[in-house]
Every structure is written in structure tokens, then in C-alpha cells.
Amino acid sequence: MTQTTTPARPKRAAKPNGQWKVDGKAPLNPSEEMKAADNGLNVRQRIEEIYSVQGFDSIDPEDLHGRFRWWGLYTQRAQGIPGGKTATLSPEELEDRYFMMRVRIDGGALSTEQLRVIGQISKDFARDTADLTDRQNVQLHWVDIIDVPEIWRRLESVGLHTTEACGDVPRVILGSPVAGIAKDEIIDPTPVIAEISRRYIGNPEFSNLPRKYKTAITGHPSQDVVHEINDFALIAAQHPELGPGYDLWVGGGPSANPRLGERLGAFVTEEQAPDVWEAVTSIFRDYGYRRLRNRARLKFLLADWGTEKFRQVLQDEYLGYALPDCDLPPQPTEAGDHSGVHEQKDGRFYIGLTVPAGRVSGSKLLALADLVEAKGSTRLRTTPHQKILALDIAHDQIKDFVGEARSLGLEAYPGLLKRSAIACTGIEFCKLAIVDTKDTMIDAVAKIEERLADHDGKLPRALSLHVNGCPNSCARIQTADLGFKGQLITNEAGEQVSGFQVHLGGTLAGRENGEAAMGRTVRGLKVAADDLPDYVERVVKNYSASASEGESFAA
């Protein structure tokens, strides 16, 4: 009997990933088409010459929902649109005719003059709104397109800008908030941050990347820039022959498919650092995946290549030389949030102030600028923890400064929960949000602190509490002890209400005396927004009853 065999189906060719160096530059999705049609940086001219003159209705939709981001502008959510009911709404129904504007502050370095300009812009053009973000930016809301050129003029007159504050570009460069001043600093990252910013920000060579690209650089032993969740990061390291320099990390990102960055095991000197940034960013531009936006961050390329291949391509194809190996820098022994009063290397002091949920106002920023100047300083720094530092305070001014800052709602000695609580923009202004975040968190922390007034001091250490308004991770919930991801949940009465999926046990370097780790989702562990204070109170009490000093929350 003759056996018949079914012919094998021809293998379907793998779909291209949209890597420019492998697959060519033909755009494979609408975002790539938009970027290929016109560089996002070019929209500035149209904003200045057309849109700000003719008003909101004159704006080309492709600019409005795409290229405006290259200049730090997003339309904000229309007021009163409930969370979770947005899928059927048109952009016109969902969004306001006003903008969120992100002011970029590389390294978080601000003068009182700059702070005053931001504060006055907020009062004149943004209904007195201002939020400190967890990426050292300041965000304004309610900005009208007709005012944008004047806002840019004022910002740029003091060396600030909104260039590439959003979009598929190199975003703000996180820098150690104590760069150049901390007594225990290993290397001052200020020159590297300034040089990367000068060479590459607003440079068309790097203004069409597959997705956003986040950079973090620190020379402080507390590793204070959440480097594990950035695409490119340099943290202080010592080389036995070359002296202080940097340990290179790539490929971190907390949103979809959260992933901690990885060390390439390479040592980078201060002189090499801008070139190495250019090389890694060029790899992302040339080899990054551009077909699917949810697989476009550098972490997906790193996952496929591995660190060995990544380092080899970096050295052979882009740098043209080998980087020396780098030993693992010591784990930090202190939190990198810089809360409280600390002596600087010059004998003066810096004071880290906690701002609940990063929410300030233009008026508050103006008052803070006055206060800092009244105490003889002109320098401040924003931090990746939604805090703000005043630098250069003389010893005999500390007490007054701390007291007067407190009267502005800025705490040098916050409770252990308030200290490490951060929240994203949420439903108030964000079009993607499902639930409220900032007010919910401020309210919950206030309630919990009141209930635990005599308990807070018994906490073995500060617990971090991060709140996101949707499944994205702008408040990096996976890195918190207690992370809350906004969603609608069904309550006992069968009603859909605002709530959160709980993530437990995330940590970054410096908070656990151990390895960084992403928090775990606990299946079915959800909490209604109204029940947040009760839930956190229970967790805090259980934790403080059972944990010893410094013990991991995840343990």
C-alpha cells in the first residue's frame, strides 16, 4: 500500500520588526508614518506662525495628536469624563481644547530665577497649576495654544525649554539631585548631563526613535535616579586604574512587560560618556523595533539580543573601541530620596522637601523662590521622587527655613508614608486614566497618618506607596512596596467603582540593601479607591508588627 503524506505547509515568513538597519525604513504603523512624513521638531514653526495665531481649530490633527509632543504638549482630558467609558468617544469628545505642557529640567537643576519664571507662567497662563513629576519635570495644565509662543519666550529667556519633553525622543535626563554638592559623591555627573543635552537634545539625528527613550545619570552612592527603569543609565563606579567613572546599564522600563535594566559590565569614563550615550541611542534608533508600538522600547531589543551581543554591537559597530570591564558597584546603604537636612561638601546644607503627590501651584513655586532667596541661596533641584531640594542653606538658617517651608506645605520631615508616596497625573487631566490618583493618594495618606499618628515612628522604615491611574506605569508602581494600578472594579453591590489592582514588594537599589525587583501582582487583590486608607492601614500595622529594622517588605 502506498502511503500518502501531507505536504508540509511552507513556513510563513516572519514579519519584519521594522528595524531600520535590517528591514529598511518603510513605515509599518501610523505613528511611524507620521514621523516619516515630517519630523516632530518641525511643528514648532507651525505653532508659532499658524496655530497660535488662528487658534485651536486650525491645528492639523496629525500635529495635534502626534508632533505636538515633541515640544512637550499633550491635549488634556475633558473635565467630567468618567474613567473606563472612553473607548467609544472620539478624540474631540475625550479631550479639552487646552494642553498639558511639560517643562524639561535636565538633571533637575533650577535657579530661583527659573523657578520664578515657571511660577509666573503658571499664574498667567495655566490657572495656577503645577505638578512636580517623578522625572524631575514640571507640568502645567490649562495652557491655551495662543499663549504657547509667549510661554516659550519666557522659559527660554532663563535657559529652560520644552524641547522633546514628550514623544519618541530622548526625554529629560534624570540626574542626581545632589550632583556637585553631596559630601559623599563619587563623581559629579553635571558635565556629562550638560554635554549630552547640548549635543543631542533637539538634534534631528535623534528625534525619530522607535519610542520614548529615558536616560538617568548619577554619581552618588545612593544611586538616586531609579536607574533600573531607564533605557540608558550611568551610575557611579570606581575603576582600579582609571579612577571614578560610570557603570553602564541599558534596557529598563516599567510599563508593558516591565523589565529592569541590565548591566553591560562596561566601565565608562566621564570623557566617553556622551559618545557612549550617542552609540547606545543610535543602536535603539537603527535596530529598535518599529512595527508594534507595544514592543518598541529598547528593553525588547535587549531581551532578544542579550547583554553580550548588545555590548559587542555597541563596541564594534558604533564606538569602534572596547570599553573596559566594570566591577559591580556596591549596593547603596541609604535611600536616594534626599529627604531632610544634609551637609554639603562646602559646609552648607541641602534640604529635601516632600511635596504630597508632587502637587504644587505657581503661587507656591513663587513663594518657595522667595523663601530660598531670603535664606541666602539661589539654587534648587527637582528629584525623581516628586520632591524638591533647596541647596546652599547656611547652618543658622536651617530651622527657620524648615518651619517656613512647612507653612507652604513642603515638609523636610514628613511621615514615613508621605515621604515615599507618589502619584501620576490621573483622571484629572490624563486622557488614558481610569481613576483619580493625586487627590485619592493625598487624602488616603492624610487619613492613614492621622490614624497611625503614634504608629508611624514604629515603622521599621519608610514604605513606598505609588499610585497609577491606568495600566501604564508613569508612577512606576512595580518598583514600590505598595503599588496601585487604577482600574474599575465591581463592589459588593455589583456596581463598577474606581479601584486599584495591588502590586506588592517592588524595590529599587538603596531601599532594601539588596537586589532590585519588580513588585508582584497578587491575583484578585483589588481595593476600591474609598477603601484605600483601610487597606494601607492594615498592611502597615501587619508589617510593623512583624518586620525587624530594615527588613524587606517583600520578605
Ligand code: SF4
Ligand atoms: Fe495617565 Fe496612566 Fe500615565 Fe497615570 S499612568 S499619567 S493615568 S497614562
